Amino acid sequence: MMRPFIAQISRDLDIAWQNRQDVVVMLGFFIIIIALFPLAIGPQSAMLQSLSIPIIWIAALLSSLTGFDRLFAQDVRDGWLDQISLSALGLGWYAVAKAVAHWLTASLPLLMITPILALMLNIAPARLPALMVALLVGSMGLTLLGVIGAALAEGARRSSALIAILVLPLAVPVLIFGALAAATDDGIISPHLMLLGAMLALLLAMAPLVAATALKIGETESGI
Amino acid sequence: MFDYLANPSRFTRLSDRLFMPISIITVICLGAGLYLGLFASPADYQQGDTVRIIYIHVPAAWLALFGYVGLGLCGLFYIVWRHPLADIAARAIAPVGAVFALLTLITGALWGKPMWGAWWVWDARLTSMLILFFFYLGVIALANGFDRPERGSRPAALLAMVGVINVPIVKFSVDWWNTLHQPASILRSGGPAIDSSMLTPLVLMLIGAHGYFVIVVILRMRALLAERRLAATRLRPGA
């Protein structure tokens, strides 16, 4: 399974590399959302200080949603999904490989510029490690949720809005515990982080199953 | 029993026979419950007459949850056993459950205003119900989000199953969130204990609301079945 799994990931990375400018768009979205909050709240306000971590979480959540509607669409249209369903990889592992590739191309860049943005929002440097670890675990969970949403909404009319409606309510627990884990005084490995990890484990078990069941039936090659 | 009901015409006959008895029970229970609840039962010593809204709020909340679990079960039957009526039942239940969820939120707000002075409070139960309402919207949007209507049945069934698993998780996290961010206790909805004079109308309303739910779902299922039969005759060449 390793060889097919790695092959699918590197295929997606290859394809993403051809469109590497898309990452800049997504990062821009992330930064702009974060910049809007001080503009709306006021630069010196104490409110901004206490809202800074939630702001980063929500911005990460919203900008990670971009691109999920296209996650499977191209593979369906190309007929690649048909090949996968007949392959040694199988649809379940394929979904996990998609999640990994998406995380590497979307969430990882976000994580890399988060320290800069945290400083922009006056988050104390001491809080940074907890924030980064929480975002690391949380972003993986959110990616798996996005894969579930993308698989369910594949072929739908307004799939990007639909995926948002599906994913955001399911993401509430991740958001709640992610924000708590990032802001906690209990150190990096807090109980909140462990709950976040438990949710990640649950999603890791659910996502391939749900995605494989959702993608199993390929009505036509255009996916409609 | 479920295999027996798989045949749509058998379902129609069975629901025909059950319809009148259930309707009668529903009307009696709702009537008695509303009368006792709104007029004959005592007002709460703290909350006054506003407490009477629990006779609608609690059954609505219960049925919103019950409806979603039913939705998840329909999803299971559709995906695993490909039960023919599971999809029809799910499409019938979803809007009804969503309306009950909305009713819970509205009655919660109406109750909250005189109680806490605000039209909306982010307490754990109302927030969980709000998220449940979003879950309902998601299933409805997904089931109807495809150009070919039947294409949405399968993803909606899967989503309902995923949602049912997530309902306890969401409830847990919202409860946690609530206690951490609002250490001051809000008055527990329903009061410290339920007196028997309040229990009777509440139980009556619960039974009546269940009956109402079943009636409406049966009606919707029959309408959906008729719709499908009509659509099928239009598609079949010649026949």
Added chain:
Amino acid sequence: MTPHQNNRQPVPVTDTAAICLQIDALTVLRGQRLVIDQLTHQQKHGELCILTGANGAGKSTLLRSIAGRLPAESGHIACHLPRIYIGHADGLAGGISGRKNLQSWVAVNDITVQGADIEQALAGFDATGFADMPVQLLSRGQRRRLALARLLLAPSPSIWLLDEPHTGLDRDSQIRLETAINAHLEAGGAVLAATHIDMTASAATIHLALGLA
């Protein structure tokens, strides 16, 4: 049918007259529309079956059902060989080259290849010249040739499910395809193809007409 039935130990064909594909009373719906009605069909190793029928008769539906992409309303499909499916879409990602596409296809199917195998497959359809260009820049026929090159990398024996394989092919490529099919049939594989082209197959050819008459 086992899930990883594309695994690469070539199944020794003991009896060339053995049945490799069995379809019993297959009924397939598309939405509410009945497309395949109680179809029964058998195919042996070394047989070429040509699907005929008007547009909308259900040729693509049948191929996709055998490929496992469509559920059967009733009936049963039993396939004893690994399935290689080439549908209307080529199964190629536009942003990367043909060579890379073939490499990733081989890898996700866990096919053991030596270094020269992919080159041979490309040469088999005379695709070496444009194998390094991004697929989206190629013509319809060129993409088709890359897609068909996969057939030369597939394990043997297997059953080939081909949906309009000749689309966009020039005469030379059509001949190459028929050569490949003949070699495949002789090695004990089977082919089920929906096509309007009159294929000159050396092995046994049967026809399956679809459509609600």
